[in-house]
Amino acid sequence: MKPSRIPLVTTGIVLAFFYLPIAALVAKSFNSSRFSPEWKGFTLKWYERLFERDDILAALVNSLKVALIAASASMLLGTCAAFALHRYKSRLQDAHRMMVNVPLVLPDILMGMSLLLLFIAAGVSLSLATVTIAHITFCLSYVTLVVLARLQDFDPNIVEAARDLGATRLQAFVKITLPILFPGILAGGLLAFTLSIDDYVVTFFVKGPGSDTLPTLVYSMIKKSKELPVINALSTLMLLFTFLLVFASQRLTRPVNR
Amino acid sequence: MPGYLRFENVTRRFGSFTAVDRVSLEIEKGEVFSLLGPSGCGKTTLLRMAAGFDVPDEGRIFLDGVDITRLPPDQRPVNTVFQSYALFPHLSIRENIAFGPKLSKRSPAEIRSEVERMLELVDLTAHADKKPAQLSGGQKQRVAIARALVNKPKVLLLDEPLAALDLKLRQRLLVELDAIHDEVGITFIYVTHDQGEAMSISDRIAVMNKGVVEQIGKPAEIYEAPRTSFVAAFIGDTNFLDGKITSRIGERFSKCAIHGIGEIIIDNDKPTSPGDLVHLSLRPEKIIVSRNRPELRENENSVPGVIEDIIYFGSHTRLWVRCGGWRICAETQHRTYQLDDTPLNWGDTIHLRWHANDGYLLEQYREEDESLLTLPDET
Ligand SMILES: Nc1ncnc2c1ncn2[C@@H]1O[C@H](COP(=O)(O)OP(=O)(O)O)[C@@H](O)[C@H]1O
Numbered sequence: 001m002k003p004s005r006i007p008l009v010t011t012g013i014v015l016a017f018f019y020l021p022i023a024a025l026v027a028k029s030f031n032s033s034r035f036s037p038e039w040k041g042f043t044l045k046w047y048e049r050l051f052e053r054d055d056i057l058a059a060l061v062n063s064l065k066v067a068l069i070a071a072s073a074s075m076l077l078g079t080c081a082a083f084a085l086h087r088y089k090s091r092l093q094d095a096h097r098m099m100v101n102v103p104l105v106l107p108d109i110l111m112g113m114s115l116l117l118l119f120i121a122a123g124v125s126l127s128l129a130t131v132t133i134a135h136i137t138f139c140l141s142y143v144t145l146v147v148l149a150r151l152q153d154f155d156p157n158i159v160e161a162a163r164d165l166g167a168t169r170l171q172a173f174v175k176i177t178l179p180i181l182f183p184g185i186l187a188g189g190l191l192a193f194t195l196s197i198d199d200y201v202v203t204f205f206v207k208g209p210g211s212d213t214l215p216t217l218v219y220s221m222i223k224k225s226k227e228l229p230v231i232n233a234l235s236t237l238m239l240l241f242t243f244l245l246v247f248a249s250q251r252l253t254r255p256v257n258r
Numbered sequence: 259m260p261g262y263l264r265f266e267n268v269t270r271r272f273g274s275f276t277a278v279d280r281v282s283l284e285i286e287k288g289e290v291f292s293l294l295g296p297s298g299c300g301k302t303t304l305l306r307m308a309a310g311f312d313v314p315d316e317g318r319i320f321l322d323g324v325d326i327t328r329l330p331p332d333q334r335p336v337n338t339v340f341q342s343y344a345l346f347p348h349l350s351i352r353e354n355i356a357f358g359p360k361l362s363k364r365s366p367a368e369i370r371s372e373v374e375r376m377l378e379l380v381d382l383t384a385h386a387d388k389k390p391a392q393l394s395g396g397q398k399q400r401v402a403i404a405r406a407l408v409n410k411p412k413v414l415l416l417d418e419p420l421a422a423l424d425l426k427l428r429q430r431l432l433v434e435l436d437a438i439h440d441e442v443g444i445t446f447i448y449v450t451h452d453q454g455e456a457m458s459i460s461d462r463i464a465v466m467n468k469g470v471v472e473q474i475g476k477p478a479e480i481y482e483a484p485r486t487s488f489v490a491a492f493i494g495d496t497n498f499l500d501g502k503i504t505s506r507i508g509e510r511f512s513k514c515a516i517h518g519i520g521e522i523i524i525d526n527d528k529p530t531s532p533g534d535l536v537h538l539s540l541r542p543e544k545i546i547v548s549r550n551r552p553e554l555r556e557n558e559n560s561v562p563g564v565i566e567d568i569i570y571f572g573s574h575t576r577l578w579v580r581c582g583g584w585r586i587c588a589e590t591q592h593r594t595y596q597l598d599d600t601p602l603n604w605g606d607t608i609h610l611r612w613h614a615n616d617g618y619l620l621e622q623y624r625e626e627d628e629s630l631l632t633l634p635d636e637t
């Protein structure tokens with residue numbers, strides 16, 4: 001029997017669906033024509049232009065700062081939450097579990113609004129700090145769930161074995177539990193990082209003056225279409241970076257026993 | 259002399275459920291002591307209390323004269339081999355074995371030589387740098403044993419160490435485990451639900467049922483002189499007969515009326531008097547089968563019956579024989595070449611013969627709980 005062509009065809013369609021727009025974007029970033037879509041020759045001038053712009057650089061630094069802090073903080077808090085969810089079974093923990101899951105499906109716009117209202121009510125002035133806090137809020141659930149999944153296929157006897165062989169609670173945690181969970185925690189952190197770095201909606205609500213991140217800056221730049229090719233160049237670079245991150249996180253989330 | 263490891267009235271409850279019920283055991287130094295019983299009878303719970311992962315609600319545990327009831331696991335000179343192996347997946351085999359010694363205050367050189375010696379003992383030197391996931395089930399089990407033994411524990415606890423392996427491998431590892439015990443001479447507590455494993459490796463066995471120890475004894479004692487019907491049925495196969503003592507024959511023997519069979523002679527394994535209702539256990543291999551009515555010697559019984567089922571096992575054959583209202587299983591060993599004989603067939607009438615000594619008197623019972631034999635669930 002001839003192998004069916006259907007899988008090949010669907011794969012082709014899916015790939016085209018995802019990657020044609022991206023290919024168009026990458027191509028345009030090297031096109032010397034500013035407005036027209038036709039090819040006017042290869043150029044790197046949009047990249048040069050990109051690196052001359054201080055506001056983009058500042059927004060990039062802001063984005064990285066926020067993403068790094070949000071990822072680290074949610075790694076720490078998310079791991080703690082996952083441990084609590086895994087170890088203790090009670091009504092309170094059931095509520096906790098539900099509350100961890102809700103932010104995954106909550107519309108960003110709702111989360112942004114509510115955070116904004118909270119900050120205003122608390123009299124906190126909007127700044128990069130409020131953006132960071134907001135990002136931790138929505139990253140936390142993802143990290144918690146990734147670490148929890150890892151914990152759930154972790155044989156509890158392994159920790160007991162460490163205690164049995166003479167390790168104190170702390171030693172067992174540091175030498176056994178943490179190293180086994182670490183890839184999961186790191187994968188959660190990477191996920192948080194990517195979520196944070198491309199968030200627009202929540203950031204839009206809680207950012208203060210001068211605390212633009214890359215996505216909010218790009219959006220305001222799009223309004224002035226003169227800048228479009230520069231944005232293409234920026235997007236291409238971010239794309240490259242994202243591919244590297246995805247590749248790294250896939251390596252980390254492979255099961256322990258392989 | 260009190261036991262080396264001693265459980266004193268140990269009880270453990272989970273909510274209203276009593277998993278371990280007033281268990282007292284005395285385990286001698288250097289012996290292989292098995293906890294044997296069906297799944298869910300509390301073996302693991304008892305073992306976990308010896309290891310320090312769980313604390314009894316009542317009772318105390320002593321090791322070498324020291325009360326260890328509340329000592330945390332890392333401070334007990336006891337090590338465990340887990341059923342799931344519980345190897346550290348991120349460490350190599352060598353690092354797994356070295357984990358315990360590295361936490362102790364021993365010198366690196368000493369640790370290295372100890373670990374190598376252990377690798378050799380369990381024949382894994384060639385695999386020392388692999389990760390656990392790269393090993394087969396039997397090899398993982400051997401790593402788990404080495405990882406525990408390298409700490410020179412006073413007692414090694416093994417929780418169904420072979421249950422996850424296939425039959426052939428299980429038999430081989432059992433022999434290896436026995437050899438390891440002979441070499442290191444450490445006290446082993448061996449938990450299993452497999453009576454064959456327990457019988458072959460143990461010096462003594464405690465048979466557990468529903469959190470209670472039903473009998474403690476050497477394998478042969480447990481097999482030949484089961485204290486309760488549960489033990490008789492759990493260890494090997496047996497026939498149960500119910501009867502009523504009618505009269506005594508001297509010191510040792512009594513006559514017992516079995517409904518539908520008639521009077522048979524039984525050994526007074528327990529003190530009884532005429533009128534008592536008793537359960538009797540009769541092992542299949544103790545029954546001698548013959549076509550003709552046998553000549554009876556003193557204190558022998560003979561009962562006629564009709565063959566209902568025959569199963570041929572090669573080395574022996576099992577017959578199920580209808581005798582009155584009873585269906586009795588008898589086993590014939592094939593010590594000689596079989597094909598020349600005229601074989602037994604379904605429907606043949608045969609005679610079952612056994613000496614009064616070969617039956618065993620179990621617990622008495624009262625009229626009102628006549629059918630309340632405590633038997634293991636069918637497996
Ligand atoms: N942590 C626990 N919480 C509640 N019930 C338990 C717990 N551990 C064991 N049990 C119950 O105690 C009984 C005995 O369990 P266990 O000692 O594991 O039996 P075994 O090892 O003989 O199969 C089982 O019915 C089990 O459900």
Ligand SMILES: [Mg+2]
Nearest residue numbers: 298301302418
């Ligand atoms: Mg068990």
